Amino acid sequence: METILSVQGLEKSFKDKQVLKSISFEVKQGEIMAILGPNGAGKSTTIRNIMGIIYPDRGEVIFHQYKDIPRHKIGYLPEERGLYKNVKVMDMLLYLADLKDYPLKKAKERALAYLEKFDLKGKENVNLEELSKGMNQKVQFISSILHEPELLILDEPFSGLDPVSQDVFKDEIRHLADQGTAILLSSHQMNLVEEICDRLFMIQQGEKVIYGSLDDVKTEYANFKCTIRGHNDLTVLKQLPQVQRIDHQPDRAVLYLDHDVTPTLWLKNLPVELHIQELSIDRISLHEIFVDIANSNQSNEKVGEQHA
Known part of the structure; x- marks a missing residue:
C-alpha cells in the first residue's frame, strides 16, 4: 500500500514542557490507523501538527506527492464540534465543500445521499440548532468526507453517538478505507478501535509505547x-x-x-x-492492554520521581 502520510521525529514544546518527543509513524492508503493514549499524552498536539494548525519544533510531516499540506485532500473531524448553529444543513455542507474547492453540484448529490444514509433525509433545510447532538455529529462527519479526501483524520468520532449510530459510522469508516482512503483515528473507545483499526500507535507522555498491526500488538502484549x-x-x-x-x-x-x-x-x-x-x-482486550500499559508507565514515572 502506498504511504499517504509520514510523521518523522516530531517534537513540540509549550514553554518548558515537552509535549511530543520524537514521534514517528506512517498512514498508508486504505488503512485505518489508530492513535491512542490517555488524556494529555499528545494525541491532539500530533493531529494539530499534521493539520498545520501548529508547527513542530523539530521533525517533519510529509504528505507524499505534495510539497505542502494538501488541505483540499484532507478531511478532518475535530473533537471539538463547531458547525454554525443558525445555518441550514445543506448550506453548511455546501459551504464547507466549497472551501475544499469541491464541485458544488457533485457535493449536493453526495450530501443528499449521505443524509439519507445517515437517517437524516428531509433535514437538509433544517437549521443545525434544531437537530439533536447525535444528528449534528452526523452532519459534521458528512462534512469531513463529502469532498472525497485522500486522508481522513477523525478525533473521537464516536463521542455522543448511540450504539446504532456507532455502527453506521463504523461501517462507513471501513467502507472509506476499502475505497482507498487513509484514515487516522483517535478514540478512547477501545472496543470500537479494536473492531475497525488495522494498526495502532500509542503514545504516553509524548513518547511512543506501541506501534504495529493489531495482530502484532495483541500477540506481544495480550x-x-x-x-x-x-x-x-x-x-x-x-x-x-x-x-x-x-x-x-x-x-x-x-x-x-x-x-x-x-x-x-x-x-x-x-x-x-x-x-x-x-x-x-x-x-485480553485492547482496553485491558491500554490500561495495563498506561498504569505501568505511570508507576515507572512515580518511581523515577522518588529516585530523582
Missing part, C-alpha cells in the same frame, strides 16, 4: 485469559499452574495466564473436579 462459568472455590483455582491473577466471583472466574502459555496444553492440565458450565479462552 496474554491469554480463561473464563470459567461455574461454582469453583478460589483455593482450587489458585492451584492451577501458569496463572498470574484471578478475578473470582461465586459463579464465574477469569484466569489471566502467563505470557508463554500454550492454551491447548494448559487446558489438558485442568483438574477433573472443576465445575465447568462454560469455558472460553481468548486474549
Whole structure:
C-alpha cells in the first residue's frame, strides 16, 4: 500500500514542557490507523501538527506527492464540534465543500445521499440548532468526507453517538478505507478501535509505547485469559499452574495466564473436579492492554520521581 502520510521525529514544546518527543509513524492508503493514549499524552498536539494548525519544533510531516499540506485532500473531524448553529444543513455542507474547492453540484448529490444514509433525509433545510447532538455529529462527519479526501483524520468520532449510530459510522469508516482512503483515528473507545483499526500507535507522555498491526500488538502484549462459568472455590483455582491473577466471583472466574502459555496444553492440565458450565479462552482486550500499559508507565514515572 502506498504511504499517504509520514510523521518523522516530531517534537513540540509549550514553554518548558515537552509535549511530543520524537514521534514517528506512517498512514498508508486504505488503512485505518489508530492513535491512542490517555488524556494529555499528545494525541491532539500530533493531529494539530499534521493539520498545520501548529508547527513542530523539530521533525517533519510529509504528505507524499505534495510539497505542502494538501488541505483540499484532507478531511478532518475535530473533537471539538463547531458547525454554525443558525445555518441550514445543506448550506453548511455546501459551504464547507466549497472551501475544499469541491464541485458544488457533485457535493449536493453526495450530501443528499449521505443524509439519507445517515437517517437524516428531509433535514437538509433544517437549521443545525434544531437537530439533536447525535444528528449534528452526523452532519459534521458528512462534512469531513463529502469532498472525497485522500486522508481522513477523525478525533473521537464516536463521542455522543448511540450504539446504532456507532455502527453506521463504523461501517462507513471501513467502507472509506476499502475505497482507498487513509484514515487516522483517535478514540478512547477501545472496543470500537479494536473492531475497525488495522494498526495502532500509542503514545504516553509524548513518547511512543506501541506501534504495529493489531495482530502484532495483541500477540506481544495480550496474554491469554480463561473464563470459567461455574461454582469453583478460589483455593482450587489458585492451584492451577501458569496463572498470574484471578478475578473470582461465586459463579464465574477469569484466569489471566502467563505470557508463554500454550492454551491447548494448559487446558489438558485442568483438574477433573472443576465445575465447568462454560469455558472460553481468548486474549485480553485492547482496553485491558491500554490500561495495563498506561498504569505501568505511570508507576515507572512515580518511581523515577522518588529516585530523582
